[in-house]
Amino acid sequence: MNRKMDYDVIVVGAGPAGSTAAQCAAEQNVSVLLLEKDREIGVPVRCAEGISGRSLRQFVDPTMNSSRAWIGQEIQGARLIAPDGHYVDIFDDHIGYVLERRIFDRYLAQLAAESGAHVRTNCEVDGLLFDERNFVSGVRIRRGKKSERIQAKVVIGCDGVESRIGYWAGLKTTLRPKDMESCYQYTAAHPDINENLCQFYVGSNYAPGGYAWVFPKGKGIANIGLGISGGQSDLNKNAKQILDQFMSVHFPKAEILSAICGGVPVALFMKRMVSDGIMLAGDAAHQVNTMTGGGIASGMFGGREAGRIAAEAVIEDDVSCSRLSNYHDRWEKVQGKKLRRYDRLAQAVEKIDDETFNRTCTLLQKIDPKELTLGTVFKTALKHEPKLLVEVAKIFFHQTFS
Known part of the structure; x- marks a missing residue:
């Protein structure tokens, strides 16, 4: 030819x-x-395969029958887990998706x-x-x-x-090394996967300089991974070792189906x-x-x-x-x-210690779950502790994690 x-x-x-x-x-x-x-x-x-519905609809229609093959799971909200294990769930009117890339x-x-x-x-x-x-x-x-x-x-x-x-x-x-995150992810099966929420674990005990995630793909399967900052040169463990430790604590019975690794640019x-x-x-x-x-x-x-x-x-x-x-x-x-x-916010969040994350989550838990929208999150943080406003902004990423 x-x-x-x-x-x-x-x-x-x-x-x-x-x-x-x-x-x-x-x-x-x-x-x-x-x-x-x-x-x-x-x-x-x-890729962790997550994208907000608002973003996806700019390019393709996720409601078409043909789209069902490449949508792994619809997402209703996000769960933010603090270093001490306390968490807060935030729901939004806009559905997100975990794709089958x-x-x-x-x-x-x-x-x-x-x-x-x-x-x-x-x-x-x-x-x-x-x-x-x-x-x-x-x-x-x-x-x-x-x-x-x-x-x-x-x-x-x-x-x-x-x-x-x-x-x-x-x-x-x-x-620069600090502008790259080293990432490792498992696609794993586990009986306790929450099918409706993307979960984000924030704090140095989970992923130094980054965060850990659980993105459900349906039928008890999820992408579970983390990214660590390339600037964390004093770490004794690589991303895989840190993820393995995370899995042993939070998903000890998970069956690993596949694994991927790579670098993600976090420079402007x-x-x-x-x-x-x-x-x-x-x-x-x-x-x-x-x-x-x-x-x-x-x-x-x-x-x-x-x-x-x-x-x-x-x-x-x-x-x-x-x-x-x-x-x-x-x-x-x-x-x-x-x-x-977002970049300015990322730089601010990088400086937050685990105690502040814990305090932020505790503050949010006092809000009626039915009223816990992105707007009330910001208003409550500003009212009770203004310096937490920037930290709390971390949770709006479930709209823009694509």
Whole structure:
């Protein structure tokens, strides 16, 4: 089969950001190639898989019959567990979801293909092509022993936190150790999994510099994991060892079905996400909520805007850094202020000691559960102990843990 060797837009990485970018570019009738290095899109899963319903509905309809395959569990609220074991449950009108990322990612790639994008798996990009102007002009891929050069007017790098696309293009993608969280997660079966709530364990005894989570997937199965700050250099244990200790205390009878590990960027999004002929989106551009480390929805937003603006630039025959910077401007306008607020909050929460977390939870337990909404949480904290206001804000992440 003869393969097309030049495209208007090439997207590297078929995660949520990449597939969304490919779909949105293809919808504007430009030629698009979506490349995935793994043999199967959505595998391996490297995510806790949680997303708020409000965020998800910006991109897909979770109420469609076809969506049931990629929704693991509907979530009604969040449980915040303090270091001393006391907890408070907070419910909200907006339903959240724990996804089946393996199926969800393939669904998004299918949407891209239905919009006209070509999709190729088992293709590892091992270099960028540059034209006489030093604009990025394509990629070099390797499949087994074969190497190919594919031309493009714009390359969108959605190749994850270990992104090489941006590095090859000269963008500043490196992270300091303290800007990465080391994460380990089990998908496990346990008879006592709460199916309706995502649980968050906060405090240094659970996860130094981070938090532990339990995200139910239905039928007694949950993603149970934690992230620890890369700045915790004095730890004698790694993320797996800390999680194993957590499991032995809280879920001693759990049956481990699978395990994943990896790094999550918790640095603010990149100051420069574009250059001549190149754009970055998703984890590759550090488009995450630094408060929680979640990045599905923010990555899909970045992918959507990158795809749209890449297509517009191709149609206008101007793929310069100046033209593509409209993407960065759009990101700043819609996401920048919000994510900077989360980042300031994350830095404040990082300084909170376990005693303060315990006191906050005790304060919240005095509120009638029927009245325990996000609004009453803030009002009560402000009334009883103003300095707890920022700490209590930790609990609003169940709306934005994506």
